[in-house]
Amino acid sequence: RGDGSSAADDGNVIRDLALAFLRAPAEAPKIIDDRPRSRPFAMLWRVEKDGRTSWVGGTAHFFCHSFEPSFRRLFREVDHVLFEGPLDEGFMADVDRAGRTPLPGATPILDMLEEAEICRLERVVRGPEGILARALGLESARKVDVRWFLANARPWCAFFSLWTAFLERQGWRESVDMEAWRVAHAMGKNVVGMESLEEQLDSLGSLPPERVVRFFRACGGWKALSRQNMRAYLAGDLEGMMGSSAEFPTRTEYVISRRDQRFRERMRPYLEEGRCAVFVGSAHMINLRHMLMEDGFSVRQAPFGLLPALRLRLRRFRQSGEDVAW
Numbered sequence: 604r605g606d607g608s609s610a611a612d613d614g615n616v617i618r619d620l621a622l623a624f625l626r627a628p629a630e631a632p633k634i635i636d637d638r639p640r641s642r643p644f645a646m647l648w649r650v651e652k653d654g655r656t657s658w659v660g661g662t663a664h665f666f667c668h669s670f671e672p673s674f675r676r677l678f679r680e681v682d683h684v685l686f687e688g689p690l691d692e693g694f695m696a697d698v699d700r701a702g703r704t705p706l707p708g709a710t711p712i713l714d715m716l717e718e719a720e721i722c723r724l725e726r727v728v729r730g731p732e733g734i735l736a737r738a739l740g741l742e743s744a745r746k747v748d749v750r751w752f753l754a755n756a757r758p759w760c761a762f763f764s765l766w767t768a769f770l771e772r773q774g775w776r777e778s779v780d781m782e783a784w785r786v787a788h789a790m791g792k793n794v795v796g797m798e799s800l801e802e803q804l805d806s807l808g809s810l811p812p813e814r815v816v817r818f819f820r821a822c823g824g825w826k827a828l829s830r831q832n833m834r835a836y837l838a839g840d841l842e843g844m845m846g847s848s849a850e851f852p853t854r855t856e857y858v859i860s861r862r863d864q865r866f867r868e869r870m871r872p873y874l875e876e877g878r879c880a881v882f883v884g885s886a887h888m889i890n891l892r893h894m895l896m897e898d899g900f901s902v903r904q905a906p907f908g909l910l911p912a913l914r915l916r917l918r919r920f921r922q923s924g925e926d927v928a929w
Contacts, residue, residue: 644660652900655876657879666777675786683792699760711755713750720819721749724749724819727825728765728772747768769825810853814855815852854886
């Protein structure tokens with residue numbers, strides 16, 4: 604061949620073309636609106652004691668919808684808004700810097716995976732690539748160096764970085780925590796982080812590398828997992844959400860249970876004062892509901908929106924045949 608190409612090149616082009624047509628949307632092109640769709644916030648519990656009312660919300664650190672209208676409505680009823688930790692740029696930069704700094708003597712995640720597993724993970728995280736994929740707008744603009752994170756980042760940072768990159772490619776560019784943090788500041792509320800940088804890094808550092816490796820090996824099921832997680836979260840179905848995400852590396856006894864007790868102690872004075880909203884990762888609500896009831900609070904799920912409220916009542920009926928407290 605005189606053009607410098609080969610039969611292998613032709614095979615790659617044919618493969619890219621086939622993938623491009625298989626992945627191309629069937630509907631006609633339409634104007635893209637980058638603004639996330641707003642939905643009612645359903646993962647919310649009303650907490651009361653001695654006539655004083657507060658709220659505790661379960662968050663999704665990465666998501667595809669906005670809840671800003673619900674947050675604005677909620678924050679009109681509160682003076683204090685609490686989060687797991689600070690979410691300002693400086694704090695997040697410190698977390699990212701620590702995650703990208705490998706621990707001396709630690710075995711890289713890269714060495715725990717076979718080459719075929721790494722290649723499959725790259726395809727899932729980065730998506731379609733090549734000339735035709737790029738021409739058809741199927742290639743992601745943000746190229747994540749998968750092997751760099753596997754070779755250099757701490758296990759928790761590799762997990763968050765690659766999982767986030769995959770979700771962004773699915774259109775998940777929101778964070779429930781970050782949106783609530785921004786709205787609370789814009790509305791002039793007293794915003795409090797319950798954990799220090801050192802405490803958060805200690806929790807993240809406890810993730811067993813083997814759990815991260817298992818999650819990466821199961822990357823073929825990430826799309827179905829994210830969709831199932833999204834449906835449960837929008838419905839305020841905490842048990843359903845935990846059932847679909849128990850495989851996440853962060854679902855460990857140390858990360859969840861020990862932090863539950865810490866959050867319980869630090870949110871309690873604000874809850875007893877009332878007019879407070881607390882946001883923690885949804886997995887923490889499994890135990891925190893019971894802990895707060897032990898502390899004398901009444902706890903009842905109180906989602907915004909008619910449809911989430913109807914779904915909640917239906918779940919209660921299916922579970923017990925009657926309307927229950929939560």
